[in-house]
Amino acid sequence: MADFRNILMVVNPISGGEEKDDLITEVQRAVEQQNCRFQLFKTTGENDIQKIKDEIEQFEPDRVLVVGGDGTVKIVAEALFHKDLPIAIFPAGSANGLALNLGIPDNREQQIEIALSDNFTDLDVLQVNDELCLHLSDIGLNAELIRNYESSSVRGKFGYLMQSIPTLIKSKYPYEYEVEIDGEIYNHKGIMLAIANCKKYGTGANINPEGKHDDGKFEIIIFKNIDITEILGTLREDVKFDPNFAETISTKAAKIRCKKPIAFQIDGEFIENTQKIEVKIAEKSLKIAVK
Numbered sequence: 001m002a003d004f005r006n007i008l009m010v011v012n013p014i015s016g017g018e019e020k021d022d023l024i025t026e027v028q029r030a031v032e033q034q035n036c037r038f039q040l041f042k043t044t045g046e047n048d049i050q051k052i053k054d055e056i057e058q059f060e061p062d063r064v065l066v067v068g069g070d071g072t073v074k075i076v077a078e079a080l081f082h083k084d085l086p087i088a089i090f091p092a093g094s095a096n097g098l099a100l101n102l103g104i105p106d107n108r109e110q111q112i113e114i115a116l117s118d119n120f121t122d123l124d125v126l127q128v129n130d131e132l133c134l135h136l137s138d139i140g141l142n143a144e145l146i147r148n149y150e151s152s153s154v155r156g157k158f159g160y161l162m163q164s165i166p167t168l169i170k171s172k173y174p175y176e177y178e179v180e181i182d183g184e185i186y187n188h189k190g191i192m193l194a195i196a197n198c199k200k201y202g203t204g205a206n207i208n209p210e211g212k213h214d215d216g217k218f219e220i221i222i223f224k225n226i227d228i229t230e231i232l233g234t235l236r237e238d239v240k241f242d243p244n245f246a247e248t249i250s251t252k253a254a255k256i257r258c259k260k261p262i263a264f265q266i267d268g269e270f271i272e273n274t275q276k277i278e279v280k281i282a283e284k285s286l287k288i289a290v291k
């Protein structure tokens with residue numbers, strides 16, 4: 001049996017548009033059956049990182065369970081960065097890319113078993129400007145889609161679908177990216193530049209087939225154009241990109257500069273329009289419960 005006494009459960013009540021009371025009750029029961037203390041924290045969308053930090057300081061959990069999408073996992077990771085406190089993920093967002101990459105199953109019983117067991121992976125965490133990125137970040141077309149989605153009123157996968165055509169019409173791509181790695185400068189033009197710690201987006205699109213979440217490196221992938229055949233190819237596990245469509249660079253650090261401010265997202269959350277991004281890696285710095 002796992003070695004812990006206090007379990008904090010952080011729940012995003014609005015993520016994925018689904019009700020979570022049954023899950024909370026079930027997890028609380030499982031935790032209390034192990035004679036552990038259970039504490040619930042519901043995010044509000046306001047100052048959650050600081051509130052979770054305060055909760056951790058007062059309750060002193062041995063583990064934090066996160067119920068939400070990629071955005072909620074990121075909020076929790078920001079709150080406990082450098083604290084050596086493991087987390088477990090209950091995927092419950094409209095996008096659950098990190099959980100998908102870590103093989104967290106859909107089955108609730110299995111999720112609870114994983115969350116309360118002692119099998120972990122040590123995730124590399126990317127430090128992108130002043131933010132953490134656990135999974136995937138990008139600058140360009142996809143971030144524009146996320147920006148437009150966040151300012152619309154329709155949530156969930158349908159909301160993204162609704163914004164796809166307007167985003168394509170309004171976008172000013174191609175964009176110019178200057179990438180600096182180890183003092184060398186590479187110039188690229190494309191529809192978007194992805195910074196990938198994992199293989200796949202929450203949609204299942206496999207944009208970084210060689211990527212590993214714990215290898216001390218991340219990948220920069222420059223997508224050069226909209227090629228429908230190549231885009232559909234990302235739904236395969238063994239995808240290989242035509243270099244005319246996408247180019248991948250593996251590294252431990254990079255600086256990216258753009259001529260004009262371009263939409264920028266981290267883990268599915270629109271951050272800002274920006275011209276400068278600096279990426280570093282904090283190797284194996286977040287412990288996550290897995291199968």
Ligand SMILES: Nc1ncnc2c1ncn2[C@@H]1O[C@H](COP(=O)(O)OP(=O)(O)OP(=O)(O)O)[C@@H](O)[C@H]1O
Nearest residue numbers: 015016043044045068069070071072093094095156
């Ligand atoms: N109670 C709340 N009310 C409104 N927003 C919240 C609340 N709690 C958290 N949030 C916001 O939810 C976002 C994270 O959502 P997350 O990505 O986990 O789920 P999601 O269903 O994928 O979300 P979305 O579809 O909006 O991207 C963050 O921006 C966070 O500030």
